[in-house]
Amino acid sequence: MKIWVRRAPKMACAVATCGLVVAISACGATSGESKDAAGAVREFAAAMERQDAGGAAKFTTAPGQAGEALTETLQSMDAEHVDMEVQNPVQYSDGTASFGLTTTWRWDEDRTFETTSSGTARHLSTGWKITWDPSIIHPGLPYGGQLREIRTDASPAPTVNSRSGKTFMYLQPVNEIILDPNETKDVRRSVRALARTIEPIAPLITTQVISDKLAEAPGEAITAVTLRDPDMEVLRSDPEAVPGVVVRKAGMLVTKDRRLSSPLESGLTNYWQAIRNATAGWQVQMVGPGIKPRKLAGEQGPPGPDVQTTVDQSVQLTLGDAAVEVGQPATIMALDASTGAILAMARNSYAVDRGTNVDTVYPVGTTLNPVLTEVDRTANANQESSDAVMDRLGLGVQFTVPGASAPSQDQPGVATVDFRPDGIGMSMMNMGALGVALARSSMGQMTSVAPYIVKGVSTTVAGGQLGELDAATTAPILRAMTTVAKTGDASDLTGAPGLKALVGTNGPQGPGWFLGLQGGKVIVIYTEGDRSGTAALQVAQKYFRIK
Numbered sequence: 001m002k003i004w005v006r007r008a009p010k011m012a013c014a015v016a017t018c019g020l021v022v023a024i025s026a027c028g029a030t031s032g033e034s035k036d037a038a039g040a041v042r043e044f045a046a047a048m049e050r051q052d053a054g055g056a057a058k059f060t061t062a063p064g065q066a067g068e069a070l071t072e073t074l075q076s077m078d079a080e081h082v083d084m085e086v087q088n089p090v091q092y093s094d095g096t097a098s099f100g101l102t103t104t105w106r107w108d109e110d111r112t113f114e115t116t117s118s119g120t121a122r123h124l125s126t127g128w129k130i131t132w133d134p135s136i137i138h139p140g141l142p143y144g145g146q147l148r149e150i151r152t153d154a155s156p157a158p159t160v161n162s163r164s165g166k167t168f169m170y171l172q173p174v175n176e177i178i179l180d181p182n183e184t185k186d187v188r189r190s191v192r193a194l195a196r197t198i199e200p201i202a203p204l205i206t207t208q209v210i211s212d213k214l215a216e217a218p219g220e221a222i223t224a225v226t227l228r229d230p231d232m233e234v235l236r237s238d239p240e241a242v243p244g245v246v247v248r249k250a251g252m253l254v255t256k257d258r259r260l261s262s263p264l265e266s267g268l269t270n271y272w273q274a275i276r277n278a279t280a281g282w283q284v285q286m287v288g289p290g291i292k293p294r295k296l297a298g299e300q301g302p303p304g305p306d307v308q309t310t311v312d313q314s315v316q317l318t319l320g321d322a323a324v325e326v327g328q329p330a331t332i333m334a335l336d337a338s339t340g341a342i343l344a345m346a347r348n349s350y351a352v353d354r355g356t357n358v359d360t361v362y363p364v365g366t367t368l369n370p371v372l373t374e375v376d377r378t379a380n381a382n383q384e385s386s387d388a389v390m391d392r393l394g395l396g397v398q399f400t401v402p403g404a405s406a407p408s409q410d411q412p413g414v415a416t417v418d419f420r421p422d423g424i425g426m427s428m429m430n431m432g433a434l435g436v437a438l439a440r441s442s443m444g445q446m447t448s449v450a451p452y453i454v455k456g457v458s459t460t461v462a463g464g465q466l467g468e469l470d471a472a473t474t475a476p477i478l479r480a481m482t483t484v485a486k487t488g489d490a491s492d493l494t495g496a497p498g499l500k501a502l503v504g505t506n507g508p509q510g511p512g513w514f515l516g517l518q519g520g521k522v523i524v525i526y527t528e529g530d531r532s533g534t535a536a537l538q539v540a541q542k543y544f545r546i547k
Helices: 013-018 037-049 053-057 063-077 187-198 207-216 264-278 313-323 349-354 369-382 386-392 428-442 471-486 532-546
Strands: 081-091 096-106 112-124 127-130 146-152 167-179 222-228 245-255 281-288 291-299 330-336 342-347 398-400 418-420 423-426 460-462 500-505 512-518 521-527
Touching (some): 037 053, 037 096, 053 063, 112 291, 187 222, 313 342, 313 532, 330 349, 330 532, 369 386, 369 471, 369 500, 398 428, 423 428, 428 471, 428 521, 512 532
Antiparallel strands (some): 112 127, 167 222, 167 245, 281 291, 330 521, 398 460, 418 423
């Protein structure tokens, strides 16, 4: 897949060290005078090749207007290289001259745009100057106009579909409500007014929430909330009436069923965006006051394929209802017990604030004691390392799950198990993989598999290998899980026939875990705060009650 990489425009020394590109140019490289017309035009062309708008403008009859126009085009074209060749300069006895220019704009991926223009020059007291006209940039370019290179996307945009083929997420127009503290005389007053304006549709975006966003990015504009078009009709007033607030139109991948919200949306959006990037095209346009953008060049590939996922929207709705059962951070994920397909994941607002996700390693405390006991016993019996046994169970490896992992600078993929002196840490994805391995072994499928969410797209496994499961290892763990469900910590749960479970905490302050096998699904619950083990069981009970 090809992905266009946009690079920052190369600004000449006039911008880098002299300040305003229009007012000052060339930093002493030239006086702006030339002994003949051809020399002046060549100096103009050389400055354009350096992408020095001010330097080029000094060789025109209107440096101010030319500098502004050239700056706008150079920045909007954002080319890696500009080649400008002077053609047929002719100087006349009446102090005028004519010339032609061939300009080639170059970007990555061998993208080029060539244009041919012409102009005139005349001899003034300050030397030869190009008679300024925007058509020197491109024939027919009006005053106030510019050339620009833009990205284009094929239509229709891909959709993200659920396991049944129905649309789960799709591209929709949205409105980004942006507050710029530099554009209001009273920031606090604007924050309060904005919170009141959006309260009917976004009551959770309070004055405090907006203030916190501003505090996290001092002096910068922040997006207070992003609303769909129908949401805007519910607002009490126009957000742009608040000083410092602007509404920016954009497109965003959103869930079709507005009742659904999942931390999986981030990873799926990243995967969807990669498809859009790979199928993106480009276009050079001429734009100007009062005229419709005119395409001058470009290419556009076909639309990208829809993203077929394993998400079950019914399970997603159930998990969302279960996660809000407790007033502390709670996250719940469901996987298909036979295949490892991720069916759904949900978290409550407390977990959203905490940033809980499948990527992060969390302490497991006593939760995996029955597992670790059998891992050590198997390792000793088979004269192999405990790490190798852990890997086969999906615990000691790192998963990068396309569509679920949301890589970032600090977190390039889903975290692996973390063996620390004060205990063991696991990601929710590792816990889910363990559950799937145990469930498969109970069904006679004696190999572990990696969780996945995009159909036909494999998960990357690093740091170890999955593989054959040993009934001598898994059977005692499954018996222990049955005991936990029948007479242990999970014995009070109802509506879950055949449940096998692991329950544990990392001390009084948590976190708490629940790993359950039931009804052909693996359920992983992670909670934080006081009595988090009890909270995990409460979430589990709500799930079994409404599933």
